[in-house]
Amino acid sequence: MRIPRNERVSSDIADAGPERKCILSGEVAPRDALIRLAISPDGPDGVAFVAPDALAKAPGRGAWIGVRKDELAQAMAKGRLKGALARAYKGAKIAIPDDLPERIEAALTRAFTDRLGLEMRSGRLLVGSDRIAENARMGRVVWLAHAADAGDDGNRKLDQAWRVGRETEGSGEKGDTLPLDRATLSVALGRDNVVHLALTDRASAERLAPLLARLNHYLAKDNQGFGGDAAEPDAHHDDADDCESPAETN
Template sequence: MRIPHNERVSSDIADAGPERTCILSGAAEPRDALVRLAISPDGLVLPDALARAPGRGAWIGISREALEKAVAKGKLKGALARAFKGAALTIPDDLAQRTEAALIRAFTDRLGLELKSGRLLTGSDRIAEHARMGKVAWLAHAADAGEDGSRKLDQAWRVGEDAEGTGMAGVTLPLDRTALSVALGRDNVVHLALTDSQAAQRLAVPLQRLLRFLGQGEKTGQNNGKGSADRAGPALDDDMIEGRDG
């Protein structure tokens, strides 16, 4: 089944399921848009990129930069203390770095699973062939992909989706070709495509979380020319951090 070009393949739609509240911004949003912090039995705060770890947890919907500020200023510690009623907690100084690494791993692991299943395509010629036949549900390019190659594949995708003139284009990933090649165990992975809409939906959740944490909104890969899905929620600036301390 193909996804019409004017529909997003992400879980950030109106009926996106249960909501969670960011302990720092106070915004309630779909859980798939937020990042869970797991609290270990001994009180260590760690990223839970798949939101599956047992035990206590808390949710954040902010960028890495904002998280770094919240950790440095003690705002995250205060928010967690209020959420867990003063329980002893230890927040590592490199929590933001650990969170980014965990989100990247969750995304690349998902890519690897789709590759093993045969639903993930690599190679420009192969992707272009499937795209023109309308057999691509999701298209992406490495951060360092050449503009000309990306543009040609975007055009082939639009042709296959009968979406010429819409500006629909693949998502530019926050990973370069080296990182993608290492993650997938392939040489020179520059462009990626999924042939299955359900696979695209599965990938949308970890990608959405990663892009948002990196301050790139929720561009999960179906830009239809009418503005990408860049609804990152309220940014947590210094005023908001200060305003929630008390």
Template sequence: MPEHETPERKCILSAEHGARDDLIRLALGPDGDVLPDLGAKAPGRGAWVTPDRRLIEAAVAKGKLRGALLRAFKGATIKVPDDLVQRIEAGLQRRALDRLGLELRTGNLMLGSDRILDKIRAGRVHLLLHAADASADGRGKLDQKLRVSEMGESVVLPVGRSELSVALGRENVVHAALCDRAAATRVAAAVSRWRAFCGTNDDGADGEHGSAAER
């Protein structure tokens, strides 16, 4: 496979192919428990599913997920936890917020609407993030300036300012931004999979200027 090509995997539920990093890997624990392997690092055979909560919940309710997993794991004895969907969502949230925390500690994540606005005006912002409960006025002001700058992407996170503030160890975090392109790409990847699972990737919150990875 050429180096520039992204490895693909097939969803065991929809049979559709997607980029490996966009899907969710399920793996077997030591006792046969089916567990989310969000870093795709667990040993042994894995099963891949589309990051779509409704798809997975429907498959669980109809018994389709268990059948698909039995085929994927070649008839191994498996146990599907009742809270598998909740574990996936919690894991995706943790990975995205941990990534934000890491970028903050390394100086790549910028907080504060005034500082962010200055960087947007300078054409420096590659990714703009809003807490789910950010005011319409606050979001609108920053998003409008981002559109004028003709670069970057605006995303609303699936959590409010309280959870975001706790995750970052700061008070009243409502808006955040990344000016480093590589950091923006890393955060965008983690956030996109999380939002896709929660069903918010198509809510019209994203900017109109392409993904951070494209800039």
């Protein structure tokens, strides 16, 4: 997520905020950098089912992970996720769906595209190359993005218009390449052939930034990184810390 020069998005992953600990790597990071896992109310035989809580709003205690999709799959295959969740939930009977990595990706994608839809309905999200180019050259665009399968020529033209409007010509600054293709964006926004997107409002960029950063990180599309391999938690970590930070419990 890119914003005007010399300004920062307050909710960006790099900013300080309430912290949580990844139950797999043991690393601590701001909430916005992690993914919350929630458990459903007890099912048959008292078994609770694990599900992604992309917006971190589900009631009850949550467990947090900061690993990438492939790392999560490895942790599941080796039984590390099961053990970490057992510690986090104090031995509760828990069922982990085999397709949890895919469910998390779908939930993160939905959270991001739902926010895009809200911003479009509010009139702050622009689509269409001509409209974006006009606003970009006038310095009205604070965030520019392209679908994963957008053409290089179209990207270059809009990137250049954006740099002109921001007075950053020669910097090589480019819009974000999203981890979603035009078909996914078009369905999500109810428009035909959505290839390029732009935001004209800083507050909108602040709302969207952590959602995109979390999705990019999970799909290994970013360069920021968090943690590393899905390692076993340190044996000396307090079990309570594996689930929530003592300072905040949801």
